[in-house]
Amino acid sequence: MYSRSNLKHIYAIPLVLLIMSVAGLSLALLGDKLWDKASWILLSLTCFALFLRPIRRLFHK
Amino acid sequence: MSSSTLQQWLTIHSWASLASTLVLIVLFASGLPLIFKGELESLLGYGTEASSTATGDSSTSLDELLVSAQANFPGKAVHYIVWEEDTPDLVILNIGDTPTSHFSENVNVVMNQYSGELVESAPSPLQFFIDLHTTLTMGPFGYTLMGFVALLMLVALISGVVVYAPHMRRLEFGEVRSTSSRLRWLDLHNLIGMVTLGWALVVGGTGMINSWGEYILMSWRSGQLAETVADYQTIPPPSVEEFASLNTVVAAAQLALPDGELYYIASPGAFMSTAHHYSVFMRGNTARTKFLLHPVLVDARTAEVTAAPALPAYINALLLCQPLHFGNYGGMPLKILWAVFDILTIVLLGSGVYLWLDRRRPSRKDRGINNVQSI
Numbered sequence: 472m473y474s475r476s477n478l479k480h481i482y483a484i485p486l487v488l489l490i491m492s493v494a495g496l497s498l499a500l501l502g503d504k505l506w507d508k509a510s511w512i513l514l515s516l517t518c519f520a521l522f523l524r525p526i527r528r529l530f531h532k
Numbered sequence: 533m534s535s536s537t538l539q540q541w542l543t544i545h546s547w548a549s550l551a552s553t554l555v556l557i558v559l560f561a562s563g564l565p566l567i568f569k570g571e572l573e574s575l576l577g578y579g580t581e582a583s584s585t586a587t588g589d590s591s592t593s594l595d596e597l598l599v600s601a602q603a604n605f606p607g608k609a610v611h612y613i614v615w616e617e618d619t620p621d622l623v624i625l626n627i628g629d630t631p632t633s634h635f636s637e638n639v640n641v642v643m644n645q646y647s648g649e650l651v652e653s654a655p656s657p658l659q660f661f662i663d664l665h666t667t668l669t670m671g672p673f674g675y676t677l678m679g680f681v682a683l684l685m686l687v688a689l690i691s692g693v694v695v696y697a698p699h700m701r702r703l704e705f706g707e708v709r710s711t712s713s714r715l716r717w718l719d720l721h722n723l724i725g726m727v728t729l730g731w732a733l734v735v736g737g738t739g740m741i742n743s744w745g746e747y748i749l750m751s752w753r754s755g756q757l758a759e760t761v762a763d764y765q766t767i768p769p770p771s772v773e774e775f776a777s778l779n780t781v782v783a784a785a786q787l788a789l790p791d792g793e794l795y796y797i798a799s800p801g802a803f804m805s806t807a808h809h810y811s812v813f814m815r816g817n818t819a820r821t822k823f824l825l826h827p828v829l830v831d832a833r834t835a836e837v838t839a840a841p842a843l844p845a846y847i848n849a850l851l852l853c854q855p856l857h858f859g860n861y862g863g864m865p866l867k868i869l870w871a872v873f874d875i876l877t878i879v880l881l882g883s884g885v886y887l888w889l890d891r892r893r894p895s896r897k898d899r900g901i902n903n904v905q906s907i
Contacts, residue, residue: 478697481696481700481701483705484705484706485693485696485726488727488729488730489729489730490730492730493730493733496730496731496856499862500820500823500852500856500861501819501820502818502819502820507863507866510866511865514869514873517730518727518869518873520705520706520726520727521706521723521724521876523705524705524706524707524708525706
């Protein structure tokens with residue numbers, strides 16, 4: 472039903488988001504300061520993916 | 533994947549979600565204020581008098597603190613004495629009707645450890661949200677139920693990832709079609725689902741493990757703890773009058789683990805201890821180790837250290853599940869992000885209900901065709 476390239480196309484960004492959020496959640500456990508900041512950045516970027524499409528459309532216009 | 537397999541996944545996704553949605557909405561809504569529990573409690577004045585009444589270098593002895601607690605709660609038993617990292621002036625005493633009463637029936641009181649004064653005997657102003665979030669106010673059975681709801685949530689998330697593919701065959705990630713309200717919400721549901729997937733898997737997974745934490749701890753009690761104190765089986769447990777000074781108990785534990793930081797003491801008979809011992813739980817003093825605990829079992833009669841066994845890996849995993857569920861380990865920005873993910877998950881659940889309710893309603897276009905045909 473789905474070719475490998477199709478699945479890659481569908482799941483590539485979700486997989487990156489999954490890795491980013493799990494890494495973001497784990498990093499703050501490893502230490503303070505720099506680790507916390509890395510965690511905030513990764514989790515913020517994950518949330519930012521909600522606006523990926525509207526932003527991309529804005530640039531294409 | 534064949535279309536019948538896909539249909540099976542869709543059925544799993546629908547029913548796992550529907551069976552748990554109402555409870556999950558309550559859980560995520562009640563969890564929202566709990567993310568900022570400390571901040572809200574101090575904003576509402578809970579325990580703030582404590583910090584101002586007395587602070588200083590010399591703390592009241594733990595024995596005096598116990599005497600003060602017993603004077604305030606005659607006939608009750610102190611199960612745990614807890615030191616929280618962010619309120620160093622205060623100690624939380626967990627008190628039950630009997631030395632072996634179930635922890636869900638116990639109450640927490642806050643005392644100033646410098647003056648020995650009782651600061652708060654009332655429950656937290658957020659207690660309703662805590663009960664709702666942990667047990668749906670159903671008592672010990674609620675913990676087990678919450679675990680099943682979290683399991684259903686994990687099934688819904690995983691099946692959601694599988695059924696995501698057919699919807700996205702001809703769409704770019706994040707595309708939200710506006711041709712109909714149903715399509716708009718379907719695309720938003722898929723988008724929010726993928727953005728919150730990692731967070732929801734972690735929060736759902738750790739929530740499930742936390743809910744069933746009592747069973748995991750029971751297994752530790754009947755395993756490692758029972759083996760460590762096997763020699764005491766034939767000795768009758770000490771009475772309260774025979775208990776050694778708590779100050780001596782803590783000093784002995786600190787000598788046994790000088791690098792540890794005192795976190796809490798479990799009294800003899802409490803769930804996390806034995807009938808013969810005080811269990812003094814020490815935590816690590818670095819960011820990496822502060823969530824991991826190390827118990828020191830101190831003979832309640834003699835105040836001699838019986839053992840200081842390192843906790844097994846499964847208990848350490850359980851301990852790490854707590855910060856990963858509560859989001860209280862990375863400062864205020866992490867709490868805000870936690871709240872954003874929480875709200876997004878509520879929208880995800882709400883949109884799922886809308887899509888299910890709307891599933892058989894014909895679209896406006898179809899209705900138009902039907903009207904024309906009927907004419």
